[in-house]
Amino acid sequence: MVDTNRPGTAANNVAGGPQCATPADPGRSRRSFVAVLAGSLAVLGPVTAGLVTFFSPLFRRRQSLQVRVALLSQVPDDGLPRAFPVIADRRDAWNHYAAQKIGSVYLIRQPGEQLPVAFTAKCPHAGCALGYSETDQKFTCPCHTSRFNLDGSRTHGDQEVAPRDMDTLPVALRPLDIPGAPQGGRARPRLDRGAASHSEGGGAASHSELPLGGQGTAPVGRWNVRRQQGLSSVATPQVNEVLVTFVDFQTGRQEKIPST
Amino acid sequence: MKKNLANLTEWLDDRTGCRQLLHEALYERVPGGARWRYVWGSTLVVAFLTQVITGIFLWMAYSPSTHTAWESVYYIQYEMTGGWLLRGIHHYMSSAMVVLLAIHFAQVVWDGAYRAPRELNFVLGLVLMLLVLGLSFTGYLLPWDQKGYWATNVGTELASQAPWAGGAIKKLAVGGPTYGHHTLTRFFALHAGLLPGALVAFLVVHVVLFRRHGITPKQPYRKPEATFWPDQVLQDSVAALGILVAVLGVTIYTGGAELTAPADPANNYDAARPEWYFLFLFQFLKWFPGELEVWGAFVVPGLLVGLLFCMPWIGRSRKGHLCNVLLLAGLLGGAALLTVQAIQADYLAGAADARFSESGLADTPENRAAFKASQNFLQARQAAQHQTQRVIALAQEQGIPPTGALTLVYADPYLQGPRLFQKNCGSCHNYFHPAQPDPHRAFLINPQPTAPNLFGVGTRAWIQGLLDPAQIVGADYFGYVGSPFGPQGPNSEMVDFICEDCFGGELADEDRARIVEAMQKIAIALSAEANLPSQADVDARDEHIIAEGRALLEGGLGELLESGSNCTDCHSFGAQQDIGSPVLDGYMSRQWLIDFIRTPAAERFYGDLNDRMPAFGPHQDERLNQLDDQSLELIVDWLRGDWGGKAVGASHR
Known part of the structure; x- marks a missing residue:
């Protein structure tokens, strides 16, 4: 049953194994080098191909969309926050989803103000969704219990778990084109709180029409609220939509808002 | 036969050398004899094997994509024979593994088993521990349920805060800027491919090195030296079986691993917490406010893990070993404390409706x-x-x-109705059973309502309340604060009609009984207009009562009343048209309610008398409306109890 004569058995190894190679073999080191190189390349080739595909998300750019979130009439100027979903088309790999909720914003309009302020409802700490507590008028995070005031500042400043105040988003108003309505089709001035780089969306109006001394072209630091004098004197179109440039902020650290 | 078998063994051994291998595996020396304290490493191997076995069978039924992950796990859990048990074993064994790891690790440190020449094996053990934790973290997301989704989200968001490459790390883990298909495919590849593969590789080296250096025997020896087989194997096997029995027990007791609702990126789950053995990390973060976060998330944990890797070298001296033991005790104690703290913080209130x-x-x-x-x-x-x-x-x-x-979920009035109601209607209206409020619906109770309670709107009981002089003046109907329809309001006609015209003055018991009976019939007839699915049977049964009620509504009631007043003095109904509003034909039916919510101040409804209720959908163009058509229909269907399927925990009048 047991074949003792086949090659490779212990007896044969003594004669045919590597011990047989003489030290004076001239091409040995070159052959060894090529062996290691060829072998490594044979393995590294597929690894590289895999890694390139694996890293593909890094090569894709993030987009910030200007999204309609509400009618201005849905945000009364009472200084209290109202939550609105941010609904936009979304792509997930091979799927296209029409009209998906991609986030949530709180809009607050101060008395007499025309433009609301928009806070993204994502906690700057670990990205949990901030809730609003009516009883004490605070935004609260359900994860690590950070709390924020109505103006987005942290209740306990740097003692709060969250590393920074709530992130604000650029807000703009756009008159709604209603077929048959009095202002139908006519371009209306659009009011921007934020940088000029966020000028897409709607296309019916442009910054050159702003009667506000070009305030729309001046970038406002980190989109923080800035009282715009004379805003309320601008004629209000009958139906205004509130547009928000939605930025999916990284948590934890401040970063520049990518332009649309 | 016996000879053939011997021959076969001989042949196999000749070709593979398996006899030698088996001998090395089984006849390892155990100085001092087999002991229960030596079982932990083996039980970990068996626990890992359990995970591989159950994991492969779960794999056969699992499908990683955002449309199929929860769905396939649901199918495993609720449709496949024994699926809940399989998933339960996999789930609870992962917890058991973490406990076993802690024991194994503590024992190695306590016994100083990391000392030369076993330093490298200790390092390998730590790598294995990190791999197991990685497996646990990646596995938590795979069911794609609310719990796993939002808890893992916290984890990857934290990863994005890592210095320098945080954003890139998160993107690579998630497979894009946000969670999606590729998050699942990547996590699954890690969970079922890369991590277990690495674990097997490291485990093999770990075991080989363990064999090379032998067991670290505990002095003094109690028994003479023995071999691994059979005594230690017996104890190892019994321990492994014990652990399986415990896991089975927990699985059966709990009914298997939890599967929460499908992950919904649009609706945050506020109770998202990591698996219990990660809770201490979660709680740890609370100690690092503001910009210190990076310290809590990376620097301190990183330093501690780094310190663990240095243990064999720290522990070379007696003092160093003592330091290690103290560090171990501090780590385990601290983790336990933080875990308790996290649980206490979450359950502080005791109950959802506690005061x-x-x-x-x-x-x-x-x-x-x-x-x-x-x-x-x-x-x-x-x-x-x-x-x-x-x-x-x-x-x-x-x-x-x-x-x-x-x-x-999105097409279900039962699930969406309460949310939409709270957002759009709840600041004025109430929604609760007056006698027995549903604890699940506590968020729909408005302590200061400025509009009627809409619980059971259109049902017989609700309409009977409207026609009852005691109830109509209450806050649930027209007696809310600031009501123009209340007894003191400018438009108190309906309240006056019920309280004065119908039940006012000195009524003989007999007359009162007759009016009450008539009101009941009217309520039944009017409720039949709503065409509620929950009342379909009784409406069909009470056909003749409904006919009588209709006759009373159309003018018959006046004959019973001294005042001679009638419903159709004010309302249009049935044969009596073009009288006034709200029109009672189809009262609280689906279409009636939809039209009403769209424009409550329409002629058909409250007209000029409308009390502050906004028009939620007056425009043809949906963009102009506060409520889109689908939301509006969902609210109406929910209010009317018009949902397919079983209502869970709903007390519906």
Whole structure:
């Protein structure tokens, strides 16, 4: 049953194994080098191909969309926050989803103000969704219990778990084109709180029409609220939509808002 | 036969050398004989094997994509024979593994088994521990349920804060800027491919090195030296079986691993917490406010893990070893403390509907905030359980469409109605059973309503309340604060009609009884107009009462009343048209309610008398409306109890 004569058995190894190679073999080191190189390349080739595909998300750019979130009439100027979903088309790999909720914003309009302020409802700490507590008028995070005031500042400043105040988003108003309505089709001035780089969306109006001394072209630091004098004197179109440039902020650290 | 077998063994050994291998595996020396304290390493191997076996069978039924992950796990859990048990073993064995790891690790440190020449094996053990934790983290997301989704989200968001490459790390882990298909495919590849593969590789080296250096025997020896087989194997096997029995026990006791509602990126789950053995990390972060976060998330944990890797070198001296033991005790104790703290913080309120005043806590703003946070957590958990039961009931009844279970969630009035109601109607209206409020619907109770309670709107009981002089003046109907329809309001005609014309003055018992009976018939007839699915049977049964009620509505009631007043003095109904509003034909039917919510001040409804109710959908163009058509229909269907499938925990009048 047991074949003792086949090659490779212990007896044969003594004669045919590597011990047989003489030290004076001239091409040995070159052959060894090529062996290691060829072998490594044979393995590294597929690894590289895999890694390139694996890293593909890094090569894709993030987009910030200007999204309609509400009618201005849905945000009364009472200084209290109202939550609105941010609904936009979304792509997930091979799927296209029409009209998906991609986030949530709180809009607050101060008395007499025309433009609301928009806070993204994502906690700057670990990205949990901030809730609003009516009883004490605070935004609260359900994860690590950070709390924020109505103006987005942290209740306990740097003692709060969250590393920074709530992130604000650029807000703009756009008159709604209603077929048959009095202002139908006519371009209306659009009011921007934020940088000029966020000028897409709607296309019916442009910054050159702003009667506000070009305030729309001046970038406002980190989109923080800035009282715009004379805003309320601008004629209000009958139906205004509130547009928000939605930025999916990284948590934890401040970063520049990518332009649309 | 016996000879053949011997020959075969001989042949196999000749070709493979298996006899030698087996001998080395089984006849390892165990100085001092077999002991129970040596079982932990082996039990970990068996636990890992259990995970491989159950994991492969789960793999056969699992499908990683956002449309199929929850759905396939649901199918494993609720449809496949024994699926719940398989998943339960996999789930609870992962917890058991973490416990076993802690024991194994503590024992190695305690016994100083990391000392030369075993340093490298200790390092390998730590790598294995990190791999196991990685497996646990990646596995938590795979069911793609609310719990796993949001808890993992916290994890990857934290990863994005890592210095320098944080953003890139998160993107690579998630497979894009946000969670999606590729998050699942990547996590699954890690969980079922890369990590277990690495674990096997490291485990082989770990065991080989262990064999090379032999067991670290515990002095003094109690018994003469023995070999691994059979005594130690017996104890190892018994221990492994014991652990399996414990895991089985927990699985059966709990009914298997939890599967919460399908992951919904649009609706945050406020009770998202990591698996219990990661809770200490979660709690740890609370100690690092503001910009210190990086320290809590990376620097301190990183340093501690780094310190663990240095243990063999620290422990070369006696003092160093003592330091290691103290570090170990500090780590385990600290983790336990933080875990308890995290659990205490979440369950501080005790119950979702508990009151702060009854909690016995000192009335400080901090306590109030902590109590509120705990209550939010408990409410979110309760709501999520409620939703889960409903989704599963829907999936079992209707099957899941190819677009996934979320489609069921979004099209379900029972689940969406309360949310939409709270957002759009709840600031004025109330929604609760006056006698027995549903604890799941506590968020729909408005303590200062400025509009009627809409619980059971259109049902016989609701309409009977409207026609009852005691109830109509209450806050649930027209007696709310500031009501123009209340007894003192400018438009008190309906209240006056019920309280004065119908039941006012000195009424003989006999007359009162007759009017009450008539009102009941009217309520039944009017409620039949609503065409409620919950009343379909009784409406069909009470056909003749409905006919009588209709006759009373159309003018018959006046004959019973001294005042001679009638419903149709004010309202249009049946044969009596073009009289006034609200029109009672189709009262509280689906279309009536939809039209009403669209434009309450329409001629057909309240006209000029409309009390502050906004028009939620007056325009043809949906963009101009506060409520889109689908939301409006969902609210109406929910109010009317018009939902398919089983209502879970709903007390519907």
